[in-house]
Amino acid sequence: MNVIKKYFTLKKVFIFFVVIFMVLFCAADFSMAFMDWQYYKAKSINNKCSGTYIYDKDLYEEIKGDGDKIAILSNGFPLKLETLEMNTQYSRIWILGRNYFYIDESGNKHIVYQIRKYIQRYFGIYLSGDEGGGLRLNTRDFHWFQSKNHTFYIEEYNNTIKGICE
Numbered sequence: 001m002n003v004i005k006k007y008f009t010l011k012k013v014f015i016f017f018v019v020i021f022m023v024l025f026c027a028a029d030f031s032m033a034f035m036d037w038q039y040y041k042a043k044s045i046n047n048k049c050s051g052t053y054i055y056d057k058d059l060y061e062e063i064k065g066d067g068d069k070i071a072i073l074s075n076g077f078p079l080k081l082e083t084l085e086m087n088t089q090y091s092r093i094w095i096l097g098r099n100y101f102y103i104d105e106s107g108n109k110h111i112v113y114q115i116r117k118y119i120q121r122y123f124g125i126y127l128s129g130d131e132g133g134g135l136r137l138n139t140r141d142f143h144w145f146q147s148k149n150h151t152f153y154i155e156e157y158n159n160t161i162k163g164i165c166e
Helices: 002-007 010-027 037-049 057-069
Strands: 051-054 080-087 093-103 109-130 134-144 150-153
Touching: 037 093, 037 109, 057 109, 080 109
Parallel strands: 051 150
Antiparallel strands: 051 109, 080 093, 093 109, 109 134
């Protein structure tokens, strides 16, 4: 009986379970991201806010008909495209997408429309890699949510996007 008491103390059992917990959640890529309230907030925002934000309805209809092939708009300015990457008021929820815009003769940028998708960043320790590239530890990952393809006409919101979704 003294042998069992010697090897199975409360401290050693506790250390054993802590080590097992760390192995499962770090090395085996188990994630606690689903226990994060911002995951559910990001999912909710994505369900009601992802999609197309139209600033100029006439130019949007012109672009939509021909896709990305239009180089010059009917107003005479070239159509440009940029990647959209913005942080929201929540620390780990990000907006990704594209801006379609033109720049007028005075240098002002006019957005025709914008495509938005939402992601949620979360942190952990993840083992990744392959045989040829070697193994490495990553410290963050993303939840990509499926876009809901809503359409928002910005002129209906008094030319501001604040308050539509976030």
